[in-house]
Amino acid sequence: MARSKILILEDDKTLSQSLAEALEKKSFDVIMASTADEANGLLNEHKVDYIFADCLLPGMSGDEFVIKLKRDKPDRKFKVILMSGIYTDKSTIQDLLKRTQAFAFLKKPFDLEQIFNIVKEKEEVVKPESPRKMLYQIFSKDMVSTREKRKLIESIEEVSAYDLPFIYSLLTETKSSGYLNIYFNDSSVSGIAFSNGSIVAVDVEDRSTYIGELLIQSGYVSPADIQKALQSKNNQRLGQRLISSNLMSPHALDLTMIEQMNVRLSKTISEKTVKLNFSASEVELTQPSIDSELLLSYLHDWIASKLPINWLKNLYVMWAGHQIIPNAQLKSDHPCIQMSLVQSLDGLYDRLQKRTTLSELLSVSEYNQAALYKALHFLVTKGLIYFSKNVSFDNVDEHFDYLSRLKNQIQNRTDFELLESLGLTQYNDAESAASEIETLLGQEPIKKEAKSFALWYELFNKISTAINSLNPEAKIQLKKAIEKNEAENRIKASQLMDEAKKELMLGQFQSALVKLNEAGKLTSTLFQYNIYIAWSRLGMNMQKKDKAVIKEIEFDLMQIPADERYDFLYPYVMGLYYRATNDYLSAKKSFDKALAMDNTFLAAKRELSLIEQMIKKTRKNDNIFTMDLKDVVTVLFKKK
Amino acid sequence: MSKFELKIDKNADAAKIVIAGTIDEDVDFTQYSLTGINQMEFDLNSVKSINSCGIREWIKWLGTNSKAKMTYINCPKIIIDQINMVDGFLPSNGRVLSFYVPYYNDDSGTEKNVLFRHGTEFGEAGVTPPGKVLDDIGNAMEMDVIESKYFKFLNKK
Numbered sequence: 159m160a161r162s163k164i165l166i167l168e169d170d171k172t173l174s175q176s177l178a179e180a181l182e183k184k185s186f187d188v189i190m191a192s193t194a195d196e197a198n199g200l201l202n203e204h205k206v207d208y209i210f211a212d213c214l215l216p217g218m219s220g221d222e223f224v225i226k227l228k229r230d231k232p233d234r235k236f237k238v239i240l241m242s243g244i245y246t247d248k249s250t251i252q253d254l255l256k257r258t259q260a261f262a263f264l265k266k267p268f269d270l271e272q273i274f275n276i277v278k279e280k281e282e283v284v285k286p287e288s289p290r291k292m293l294y295q296i297f298s299k300d301m302v303s304t305r306e307k308r309k310l311i312e313s314i315e316e317v318s319a320y321d322l323p324f325i326y327s328l329l330t331e332t333k334s335s336g337y338l339n340i341y342f343n344d345s346s347v348s349g350i351a352f353s354n355g356s357i358v359a360v361d362v363e364d365r366s367t368y369i370g371e372l373l374i375q376s377g378y379v380s381p382a383d384i385q386k387a388l389q390s391k392n393n394q395r396l397g398q399r400l401i402s403s404n405l406m407s408p409h410a411l412d413l414t415m416i417e418q419m420n421v422r423l424s425k426t427i428s429e430k431t432v433k434l435n436f437s438a439s440e441v442e443l444t445q446p447s448i449d450s451e452l453l454l455s456y457l458h459d460w461i462a463s464k465l466p467i468n469w470l471k472n473l474y475v476m477w478a479g480h481q482i483i484p485n486a487q488l489k490s491d492h493p494c495i496q497m498s499l500v501q502s503l504d505g506l507y508d509r510l511q512k513r514t515t516l517s518e519l520l521s522v523s524e525y526n527q528a529a530l531y532k533a534l535h536f537l538v539t540k541g542l543i544y545f546s547k548n549v550s551f552d553n554v555d556e557h558f559d560y561l562s563r564l565k566n567q568i569q570n571r572t573d574f575e576l577l578e579s580l581g582l583t584q585y586n587d588a589e590s591a592a593s594e595i596e597t598l599l600g601q602e603p604i605k606k607e608a609k610s611f612a613l614w615y616e617l618f619n620k621i622s623t624a625i626n627s628l629n630p631e632a633k634i635q636l637k638k639a640i641e642k643n644e645a646e647n648r649i650k651a652s653q654l655m656d657e658a659k660k661e662l663m664l665g666q667f668q669s670a671l672v673k674l675n676e677a678g679k680l681t682s683t684l685f686q687y688n689i690y691i692a693w694s695r696l697g698m699n700m701q702k703k704d705k706a707v708i709k710e711i712e713f714d715l716m717q718i719p720a721d722e723r724y725d726f727l728y729p730y731v732m733g734l735y736y737r738a739t740n741d742y743l744s745a746k747k748s749f750d751k752a753l754a755m756d757n758t759f760l761a762a763k764r765e766l767s768l769i770e771q772m773i774k775k776t777r778k779n780d781n782i783f784t785m786d787l788k789d790v791v792t793v794l795f796k797k798k
Numbered sequence: 799m800s801k802f803e804l805k806i807d808k809n810a811d812a813a814k815i816v817i818a819g820t821i822d823e824d825v826d827f828t829q830y831s832l833t834g835i836n837q838m839e840f841d842l843n844s845v846k847s848i849n850s851c852g853i854r855e856w857i858k859w860l861g862t863n864s865k866a867k868m869t870y871i872n873c874p875k876i877i878i879d880q881i882n883m884v885d886g887f888l889p890s891n892g893r894v895l896s897f898y899v900p901y902y903n904d905d906s907g908t909e910k911n912v913l914f915r916h917g918t919e920f921g922e923a924g925v926t927p928p929g930k931v932l933d934d935i936g937n938a939m940e941m942d943v944i945e946s947k948y949f950k951f952l953n954k955k
Contacts (some may be wrong), residue, residue, distance in 0.1 A: 304907075305902075313944060337849040341883045349850025361823070361850045433883050437876045439820065439847035 162207040162277070164185040167197045167223065169215050171268075173643050177210065180270050186273050186277070201227070204654040206236050208405070211263075215240040228490040232546045237261045239276060241268070256303040256604055269513065273776065290581070291476065294324065297541030300381065302332045304438045319428045320469050323460045327435070327539045329657065330355045336438040340426060348426055351476060353441040357448040360422040369396050372417050372722040374754050376409040377747075381754050402740050406660040412446040417720075419448055420456050427681050432514040451493075454540065456720075458497045461536045463719035466619045466682035470531040470620070475567065477515045479560045480545040481598050484510050488542040498716060502526065506533060509541060515551075516561040529713065542788065549600035557600055564599070568617075573624035574636040580621065582746050583633060588622035595621050637756035644681065651684055653675035658690060663761065667697030669726060688717040689731050696734040703738055711735060726755035745769050751756040803844075804830055805905045812837040821852030827859035836866050843872035848880060856945035857886045863909065864889060872913065873897035875943070881951045894951065902942035908933040925949055 164181055168174035169192045176189040189204055191197035192216055197209075218226075222237050226697055240254055243266035251263045262276050293310055307328065317325075322340070329338060333355035340348045356733075373379045379387075379400060382692040387399040397414065400406040446455065488510065492543035494500065495507050503525050509518075519530055537543045551557040568576050577583045580598060585591035595618060596602065601620075603611040628636070654677040659668040673692040677684060678691070693716040699707045715735060718728065734750030749766040752759055802819040813835045830837070862867070868889055870877065878897050878941070880887045888894065898911040912931055915921050919927060931939040 309942075312947070315947075338848055339848075339850050339853065339880075345852040347853050349853075349882060351849060361848075435879045435883060437847050588932050654851070772937075 163204060164187065164208045164210065164277075165197060165200060165204070165206045166190045167190065167194070167209060168447055169212065169222055177270075177273070180273070181277075182468040184274060184277075194220075197223065198227075201231075201234075205234070206330045208237050208239060209659040210239045210241060211275075214244050215241055221254050221258050221581060224260065228259070229300060235547050239273075241266060243267070254385065259601070275404075276567070276602065282686075289315075290317065290321070291534055293321075294473075294538060295544060295547070296328060297331075297538075298483070298544045298547075298739075302328075304332075304334065306702070307332060307334065308438065311434050314434065316433055318463050318469070319426060319430045319432050321456055322427050322432070323465075324539045325434065325443055326350070326357070327453065327457055327541070330357070330453050331541050334436070334438065335441050337441070339435045339437075341433040342430055342433070343432075345467045350426075351424070351441050352448070353443040355450055356443060356455065357419060358441060358444050360419045362425055364425060364578065365797075368418060368421055368724050369414060372414045373397075373400070373406070373410070373419075373753060375724060375729060375751055376410070376417070378406050378414065378415060378750070381757075398613075401437075414450060416446045416452070418576070420445075421721045421724065423456065424460055424464065427460055427719075429466075429469075430464055455495060455497070457539055458494075458499060458536055459720060461532050461539065462499055462689070462716045465532065465535065467528045467531060468682060470535055471567070472507070472581065474516055474534070475579060476533065476565070476581055477545040478520075478564065479515055479549040479551060479557070480516055480547070481513050482510055482519075482543050483513060483546055485542050485544070488537070491519045492541050492542065493543055497536065499529055501534055502529050502713070503533055506530075510537075515556075516562065517556070517562075518564065521559065529531065549597060554608050554610055556605070557603070558613065560600065561610055561613045565617060568620070572636075573627050574633060576621070576624050577628070579638075582621065582625060582740055585625050586630060588625045592626055642769060647680040648683070651680040654680075655684055655687070658694070661691065662697070663694055665697065667694045670694040671698065686718075686727060688714045689722065689727055692718075693731045693734065700734070700738060711738075726752040726759050729755070730759065730765070732766060733769070734763070737765070737772075742769055742773050746773060806830060809833070811835060811946065812839075814839045814841065814845075816841045818846075819834040820846050821848040821856060823851035823855070824847070825852060825955075826854060827855055830859070832859070832863035832866065833864060838863075838866050839866045840868065840870045841872055842870055842874065842877050847876055849892055851857065853880060853884055853887065853914055857884070858891055862887075865891075868892035869895050872910070873894045875900055875948075878948060878951065889950065899927070899948070901939035903933050903937045903939045904939050905936065906933060908939065910939060920949075920952060927954065 162591065163438075164186050166174045166177055166188060168190070168644060169589075171192065174190050174192070178190055181188050182621065189200050189202055192438040194214060203507075209224065211224055213220045214221070220240060220242075225238075227234070238258055238260040239262045239265045240260045241295035245254065246265050247721045254260065255263055264272060291309065293314060296306075296310060311325070319340075319342075325338065329352050329423075334352045335354050337348045338352065340350075342348070346363040346365060349359075349361045351361075351494055354388070370384050374381060375385070383400065383405040384396070387396060387403050387405055390403055391400055392402070394402060397406070397411040401408055401411060413577075488507075490507055500506055506519075506525075506630055508623070516534065519525065521528065522530075534543070538545075552558065568579060571579065574583070577585075582591055582594065587593070588595070598621075599614055599617055605611065656674045658670040658673040658677070661673070671691070674687070674691050674694060677689060692711050695707060695711050696715065699711070710770050713734075715732070722728065729748045733752060736745035736748055738740070746766065746769050749762050749769060750794070753766065757761075802821065802825050803817070805816045805893055806931075807814040808814070810836065813832075815830075815838060817840065817872075834943065868891065870886070870888065871894075872893065873881070873896070875898060894916070896913055896915045899914050901910045901912055902908070908932060910931065912928065914925070914927075919925065925945075933939055
C-alpha cells in the first residue's frame with residue numbers, strides 16, 4: 159500500500175521539524191510549509207492524505223486556508239487536523255471544527271502519541287470506494303498505467319454489459335494494447351483486440367457477418383451484384399469475391415468491415431452481466447481498425463441507442479450531488495460537444511464550465527431528461543468530465559432539492575429495489591455502509607433547524623433500515639423474483655409489439671403507438687422498439703408535419719442501435735422520416751434500399767410509387783426563374 | 799520466436815506438451831492430435847496471451863480427448879484467469895501443479911512472478927505463500943492479485 163502523505167502547515171519551524179521527524183519514523187511521507195501560499199504551491203505538486211494546520215499563521219490563517227482549499231479543490235480528499243496554542247476554549251474549537259470540517263483539533267503543546275492515534279484511527283476508518291465508482295473516476299487521473307487499468311478491471315467482480323462502452327473508451331483513450339475478454343453467464347466468451355488504443359478485431363459468438371446487408375445499405379453494391387459474386391466459383395469470402403469481380407473497391411470493403419465491427423461491438427452492449435479480463439499484450443495494428451476518433455461517433459451512437467434511461471439514472475444517482483468537473487480537454491470546439499446528444503441541450507457546455515451538478519442540470523426545465531443523462535454519460539465515457547469525490551452543495555436549498563428528488567426517486571420501491579437503484583446491495587449491515595450512504599446523501603446537516611436536516615435523517619434511516627432488513631439469502635431470492643417478473647414482462651411486451659406491428663402494416667398508427675408505449679413500460683430491451691415507435695409517430699404526423707414532433711422522432715431515430723439497422727425496416731422508416739421532412743430524393747433512396755433488402759415489402763413499394771409521383775410533381779413545378787443556379791443546370795440538363 | 803509454438807513430446811501413452819506465444823484464431827489445434835494419449839502434462843510457462851477465439855479453440859481441442867488425465871504446470875496469470883472464469887478451460891479431470899502469482903512493490907514499481915508449487919506453496923489445505931518476497935534491490939513485495947478471486951480455482955477441485 160502507498161504511504162500516506164502529510165502536509166504540515168506551521169510557521170514554528172522547530173515544531174514542524176520535530177513533528178515531521180516523528181511522523182517520518184512512522185513511515186509517513188511529510189512535506190512542510192510555513193505559509194498558506196507555500197502550502198498551495200506544494201499542493202499543486204503533491205496529493206496529500208492529511209493536513210496538520212496551525213490556526214495562527216502570518217497572512218492567511220490555517221482555518222481560512224483549509225476552508226478556501228476545500229472550496230477551490232472540492233475533488234481533493236484529505237483530512238484536516240487543526241492545531242493551536244491560542245484558541246483553546248471549547249466554543250472556539252467547536253466553531254473552528256464546524257467551519258473547516260476538520261477531523262480533530264490539537265491544543266499545543268501536544269503529545270506525539272496523540273498525533274499517532276489520530277492518524278492511526280483515521281487510517282482504520284478509511285474505506286475503499288466501490289470498484290465500479292473508482293472505474294468511473296479513473297479519468298480524474300492525469301495518467302493511467304496499464305497496471306492500474308488491469309487492477310481496476312480485475313477488482314470488479316461483475317459488471318453490467320451496459321458498462322462496456324466505458325471500458326472500450328478507457329482502453330482506447332489510454333492507448334492500450336492487448337485483449338479484452340468478456341465472459342457471459344451462459345459461458346460464452348467475446349473478445350476485443352486493442353492495438354495502441356485502436357480496436358483491430360471484435361470476436362462475438364454470434365458469427366452473423368451482415369456483410370451483404372451492410373454493403374447494400376451503404377449503397378456500395380446492389381442485390382444483383384451480390385448474386386453475381388456468389389455465383390463465381392471460388393472459396394473467397396463475399397467481400398473479396400466482389401472485389402475480384404470488379405463489383406466493388408477494396409476501400410468500400412474496409413469501410414464495411416469497420417461497420418461490421420461496430421455492429422458486433424454494439425451487440426456486446428446489453429442488459430446482461432459480464433466478467434472481464436484484460437491482458438496487456440503486443441497486438442499488431444492491422445487495417446481496418448477503429449481508432450479513437452472513429453470510436454467517438456460509435457460511442458455516441460451506442461450511448462444514444464443502447465443504454466436504457468433507467469440504467470443511467472441508477473448509475474448516476476450516486477453522483478447526483480457531486481460537482482461535475484470538466485477536463486482541460488473539454489473545449490467548445492471539441493468534437494464531442496458538436497455531437498447531437500450534447501447539441502440537443504442548449505448551453506450545456508457553458509453550464510459544465512461553471513462546475514454544476516447533475517442535480518442542478520436535472521432542474522433545467524427545457525432539458526430532455528433522457529438526452530441529458532445520455533449526453534453526460536457520453537462525456538464521462540470520453541473522460542471529458544468526471545465527478546468530484548465529495549458531494550457539494552452551494553447552499554441548504556440546493557441540498558434540500560437534491561434530497562427531495564432522491565426521495566421521489568426511491569419512494570414506492572421495495573427495500574431491495576431501493577438498494578439496487580442506489581447500488582448498495584453489496585452491504586449486509588448499515589454500519590459498514592454508513593460512509594457510502596453519507597456520500598450519497600451529502601454531508602449531514604449540522605443545524606437542526608436547517609430544512610434539509612429532517613429529510614436527510616429520514617432518507618438515512620430509510621436506507622439503513624433497508625440494508626439491515628435484508629440478509630444475503632433474502633437478496634438472492636428477491637433478485638430471482640425480480641428476474642422472473644422481468645422475463646414475464648418481456649413476454650407481454652413482445653406480444654404487444656407483435657400486435658403493434660400488424661396495426662402499423664394496416665396504417666393504424668395511433669393504436670400501434672399506444673401498444674408500443676405500453677410495451678416500452680414493461681421492458682427496455684425490445685428489438686427494433688425505437689424503429690416501430692418512429693414508424694407509428696411518422697405515420698400519425700405525415701399530414702401535419704409538426705416540427706416539434708419531428709424533433710422527438712429524430713431522438714427516436716438516434717436511439718436505434720447499429721445492430722438493429724441492417725434489414726429492410728430501418729431504411730423504410732428513414733424513408734418515411736425524409737418524406738416527412740420533404741426531402742423526397744433521400745426518401746426515394748431509402749425506399750429503394752428497403753426494397754433491395756426485401757423486394758416483397760409492400761409498404762415500401764407503396765411509399766416508393768408515392769414518392770416518385772411527388773418528385774415528378776415537384777419537377778413540374780420547377781420554375782427556372784426562381785431556382786438556384788445549380789438547380790437550373792440540373793433541370794436544363796435533365797430536360798435536354 | 800514465432801507467434802505460437804507447440805511441441806508434443808510423446809512417450810508411450812503419455813505426452814508432455816509445451817506451448818508458447820499467443821493462442822488466438824490463427825492457431826490450428828487440429829494439426830496436433832491428442833488421440834491415444836492417456837496422460838498429458840501442459841507446460842504453459844511461455845504463453846503470452848490468449849483471446850476469446852483462442853479460449854474456444856482450446857476447449858474444443860481438449861474436448862477431443864476428454865478422458866485423458868491432464869496437468870497444467872507453470873501457468874502464467876493469463877491462464878489462471880481463464881481457469882477461474884471459463885468453465886472447461888481446465889477440464890474436470892485436470893489439475894494445476896504449479897502457477898505464477900504476481901508480486902509488486904509500490905515504491906519501486908517492480909513486478910515479479912513467483913511460482914507456487916503444489917505441495918509447497920499450495921495444497922489441499924490451502925495456500926501458504928512464501929514468507930518474504932523481495933525485489934532485486936531487496937524491497938519487500940506484496941501479492942498483486944485479489945486473493946479470493948485468483949485462488950478461486952483451487953476450491954473447484
